[in-house]
Amino acid sequence: MKKIVSMILLAACAFGFMSCSKKDAKDAESAKMRVAMVTDYGDITDQSFNQTTYAACKEYSEAAGLDFKYYKPSGDSTEARVSSINAAIQDGYTVVVLPGYAFAEALVKTVDDNDDINFIALDVSEFDLMSAAKANGKQDWKLPNNAFCAVYSEEIPGFFAGYAAVKEGYKHLGFLGGMAVPAVIRYGYGFVQGCNKAAEELGIADKIEVEYIYGGQFYGDQTITASMDTWYQQRKVEVVFACGGGIWTSACEAAAKTKGKVIGVDVDQTALINKYGEGMCVTSAMKGLAATVKTLLASIQGGNWETYGGKVSALGLTSATELDKNFVQLPTETWTMKNFSVEDYKALVADVFNGKIKVSANTEKLPPLSIKLNTYDNIK
16 A cells, blocks of 8 residues: 555656655655554563664654654563554554564564565564464465565674683683574574684683583573583683573573673673673673664665565674674673773674684584583583
């Protein structure tokens, strides 16, 4: 429907039925583009996916003069998420932004029946989509052209975090993953590669040791905290990269007992992690959710949606110099590092972007290492 309205408007301008300047056409386009965001059930103050996505949608919409509203589902279920998506559409919103893999099934259930709505799904993988489609009897289902799903090259921010931590001076590090799914593996293998690269550059590879384990679940509990207690208290691990849902809470609980450090994941987790101890968060290996949202909204408003529609794309670096435009990042304003500077980080980003430093995305095996890596069976 919105395409038909646009065609009518353009035709009216072209044939002189309306007096339309370029500004009029752009204003008309903006007026009919209305942005809605649906939370995964959490609040927009969760200091995670919901809050980051909400802030980006709101900032872009206000700057572009677009109507924006967010919806919170009534429960933590696909049915509740579908209900909120349908409510946004019924209220006249033409772009629906969905943050997190929990939206896979809700997207499958709603996108085909709303081909005049643009759907932007963050961190929803092809595996998530195909699993949801099969569960709903859609064996040969494909993502239609009115939707785009962003996934991320997690090995790159993982690499940045490991490299920065070793350059900062940490010598005994750990990786605590949730479950050994591809995204978590990429984070972990990237982290190890970053530790290795920095150690080689510093000539201290024989002094760097990394512990590596998966919890077997995406939340912390007493068993996982006990395992992290062993790392911090007995193994003398200095910093743990905790990656996978809410499993970071166990790393933080254990770190608090020894004044240990933690590296966050996905978003800037500084505020959350530092609740367990002042200055506990070293940095966070981030997915650039804000950059993704703003880029996709601009593509819709600018008439360039065809670049993204119908695709599931792994997003990574887009610039050697404009850090905030990259889809994978470290948060330079909140990290506590003193020895690894923002200038060092900029140089690292440029080297990875330009191919001077290569980061493997292989989830089957790591490249050869100079540092010591200790791997363990899953905790659970």
